[in-house]
Amino acid sequence: NFMLTQPHSVSESPGKTVTISCTRSSGSIGSNYVQWYQQRPGSSPTTVIYEDNQRPSGVPDRFSGSIDSSSNSASLTISGLRTEDEADYYCQSYDGSTLVFGGGTQLTVL
């Protein structure tokens, strides 16, 4: 199985743009779709990006996803940061029938 590695934490100011990376340890990042989940304190996760770059209905277009074959990583970019974006973010992919989660990134908006 491969691993997905995320930075432990990132911080940025309101109104700015932040990018969270998710690096796949082995195999191609493009082999399997990557999803991103947001988890606010005390709440269950919700999906903000699926299939690399698709947004579920209701997720603002400030959230975008991409993959980069050269770095074998996926990225979640949040523009126009708001205090409500402060949360933990997890990337997720799959290996056969196993779901693989990244370790999570704590986003602080200060």
Added chain:
Amino acid sequence: QVQLVESGGGAVQPGRSLRLSCAASAFTFNYYVMYWVRQAPGKGLEWVSAISYDGTSEYYADSVKGRFTISRDNGKNAVYLQMNSLRPEDTALYYCARDAGGGGSGNYFWAKWIDSWGQGTLVTVSS
């Protein structure tokens, strides 16, 4: 909207057993792969197990294989997790979750990502 309600969590001693339940509503339950995902206190998400739409196929994380058993009752719109030989490292909030795929009329799609989560049930394993 989709509702997933977990129950059955609690405090148990190492080596004991516990059975979690998840009651699903507001969607055609037997069209979907279902999951259990756990989150240890202050830690990240860990996939635990998955079960096919008809219950004929089960999948487990290495950390629980041989100790946990997932099952479902499509007549009751419920999925279960039987947890045996519990260890302190199994202490976590256990989420029931639905795969984003679905299907019907003999065609099923396993998306391998989650579009709905329950609120979780807490399992504490300690002596």
